[in-house]
Amino acid sequence: MPKRSPRRQRSRRPLEGIQLRTPSPQAQTAGTGTGTPGPGTVRWRVHVGGRVNSAPYVTDGTVYVTGRGVWAVDTADGSVRWTNADAGLTGSPTAAGDTVYASGHAPHWGTLLALDAADGRPRWLRRMNWYSTTQPLVANGLLHYVNGSRYLRTVDAATGRRRWRAKYQPRVWGTVSAPALADGILYAAAKDGTVWAFDPATGKVRWKQRIIGRLPATPLLHDGTLYVGDGLGPHVQAMDAATGAFRWRTLLDSVGSVRTTPAISGNTLYVGCQDHRLWALNATTGAVRWHVTTDGPVDSSPVVADGTVYFGSDDGHLWAISAENGRVRWKVKTGGPVRSPVVADGVLYVGSRDGYLYAIEASPAPGRPLP
Template identity: 25%
Template sequence: MRSTAAVLLVTVFTVTSFASNWPEFRGPSGDGQAGDADLPVAIDDSVVKWKTPIHGKGWSSPVVWGEQIWLTTATEDGTKMSVLCVDRKSGAIVHDKVLMENESPAFCHPMNSYATPTPVIEAGRVYIHFGSYLTACLDTANAEVIWKREDLECDHHRGPASSPILHDGKLFIAYDGYDVQYVVALDKETGETVWKKERQIDYGTNDGDRMKAYCTGHVITVNGQEQLVYPSAVATIAYDPSGGDTLWTVYHEGMNASARPLYGDGLVFITNGMGSMVAVRPDGKGDVTGTHIEWSGRKSVAKKSSQLLVDGLLYMNSDDGVVTARDPRTGDVVWQERAGGSFAASPIYAGGRIYAFSTEGDILTIKPGQDYQELAKTKLGDGFMASPAVVDDQLILRSKSHLYLIER
C-alpha cells in the first residue's frame, strides 16, 4: 500500500508541476502543446480575469513558474531594457527592473523590438536575453542578478529575436548575425562558456543580410541520442548538445528564419523564413540534403510563426492571414482557409482546440480535423506579436501593450 501511495503521489506531483509552469518559448515541450487545459472557446473581454499595462515595446512571450509571470520589455529606441515579474493571481507588477541602458543601440526594424527573445525560467532562476546586448540570470525571489554576459558579440542588423533554451545544465543561444554566426552553450550556474561553435555553413554569399536568422533551437532524441536542432539562414544544423559536435546539416535556402523547429512523426519540420519549408528525417550524418529531405513545400508557409502538430495534421498560420493544415508525412495541403489579417505569434493547442492570434488582435479558435471548423473568431486588445502561455486552465496573452489572464 505504501508503494502504491508513493507512486500516486509522484504521478500527481508530476502532472501538477507540468500544468503549472510554462518555462520557455512555446511551453514545456517547446511545441505549443497545452494538453487538456480547459480554456474558453471564445476569447474576448468577458473572460479577462485581469489586464495589466506593460510599458515600452517588447515581443517576448511570457514565461510562468508557479505564481510568477516573467517577460521583458524595452523603450522603443532601445536605450533601456527591462525585465518584469507579474503576479499570476492579481496581475500586479512585482518586479520592474532596468537591466541595461544603451546610449546608442544598433538599428532595430520597426517590425521587431529590442525585447523580442523570450526568457527561460526554472525553480528559483530566470534567464533573460537581449541578444548581443545582455544575457543574465536572475534570482526569481528578488530579481537580483546572479550572473551576466555582455561579451557575446553579434550584429543582429534588424534587432535580436532568438530565444535561449535550457537543457541539461546548459543555456543554448544562437547568434546568427550580419557579421558572425555561431551557437553557444553557457553553464547555467555561472554563465561561463561550455562550448561555442561557428556555423559551418556555405551561405553562397558574402552579403551578411542574407546570412542572418532569428531561430530558437530544439532538443530532440533520435535513436537514443540527443540532438540540438538549430536553424540558420540557408541551412539547419543538428549538434550534439553535450559538446557541440555537428551531427547533420540540411540545406534549404532562406534567411531571417525565426520559427522554432518542430519534431514529430519521425520528421523535423523547418521553415526557412522566406515562405518555404522542409521535412527532414533526423537519423542521418553529415550533409543530408540529398538523402533525408522527405518533402518540401511553399504554399502559404509561415515566415515568422512556428507550427503545430495535432492528431496527425500539421497546422500553421501565415503572415498573409491564411490558416493551413498539411499531411505531415507528405506535405500535401489538406485544407486552407483565409482568416484575414496577419500572424506573427505561434498557435497553441489546448483542450481539443487550436487558438491563433493575429497582429490586429483577432483570435481564431478552430477544431482540429480533416475539414476547417471555426468555433469562434473574436477580438481582444491591440494585436499580438508574442506567443501565449498556458498554465492550469488559464491563458496568458501579451498584446502590444498589455498582459492578460484569461479564464472561464
C-alpha cells in the same frame, strides 16, 4: 577617446532598472461578458511598459514576459512581482529552477543574463557583441544561446562560463532562429537556410542540411521529425531529426512567408503565414487539409490544447479555432498585433504590441460543449 556620459555609465550597472513592486494597480479585468466566465473571457491584463514582441514563459504560478524589460507577473491576478529594465529585448525569457534567463541590452553590445526568479536581481551577466531576439534554451545544466553573430553558444547555466561555441551561420542581417533540443540532439537553423544538428554537450556536428529558403523560423521537433518554415517564402519542410533527410516539402498556395514555429496535434501540423492565414497540413505527407483567413499577417506561432488551436494575428485578435476543421470558436480583440500564446492550466497567456499581457480563459466551462 571622448569620455562616456554619466548616464551611459550608469546604464551599464547590472542592478540598475530593477523595480520591486507590490500588486500592480494596472492589472485589470477586461472580460468579454458577465456572469460565469466562458472561453475567451479576459481574466486580467497588465501593462508591461512597452509592446510585447514574443511569447511569455509560464511556470510555478508566474508568467515571465518581455515588455520594456523582463516582467514577472502572478498568474492568479496579474499582480507584478518584479521587473528588471536591463534584461529583455525582444526575445522570450525562459526559466529553470530558481533562475530566469533572458537576453539583455547595454550601450554598444548585447548581454545574456541569469536573474533570481524571486526578485529579478542578476546572478551573472555575459556581455555579447550582438543583440539577441530569441529565447535561450536550458537543459541538463547547460544554456544554449544564439544572437545575430555567427556562433551558437553553450554556457554553464549556473555560472555563465563558456562550454563551447560553433560557427554555424554567416554574419548577415536578418531574423535569428532559436535553438531546439530533442532526444539528445541540439538543432539550430542558420540564416542562410542550413539546419544544423549538434551534440549538446560538446558542440560536435551530427549533420547539416540545406533547406529551401533563407531566414528559417525556429524548428518544431516532434516524434523524430523536424518541421521548419521557409522564413522568406511559403515552404514548409519535414526532415528526419536523426539524419536530416527530407520527408516532405510543401509549397503553400501563397505569396506570404512562414516566419513562425508550427504546432502539431495528432497527425495535423498547424502553420501561421504572412498571407493572413493559418494552414493545417497532414503531418505525414505535407498535404494541405484546410486554412483559415484572418485580417492580418499571422506572425504568431500557434499552440494547440484540448482540440482548439490558438494563435495571434496582426489584425489585433487572438483567435481560437477548431483543430479539426478550422471553424472559428471565438476571438478576442486587443489594441495591437498579437504575439505567440502559451496555455497553462486552462488559461491562455499572450502579449500584444499594445503593451499588455493578457490572461484569457481557454477551457470551456464545466459541462459546456465546444462548438
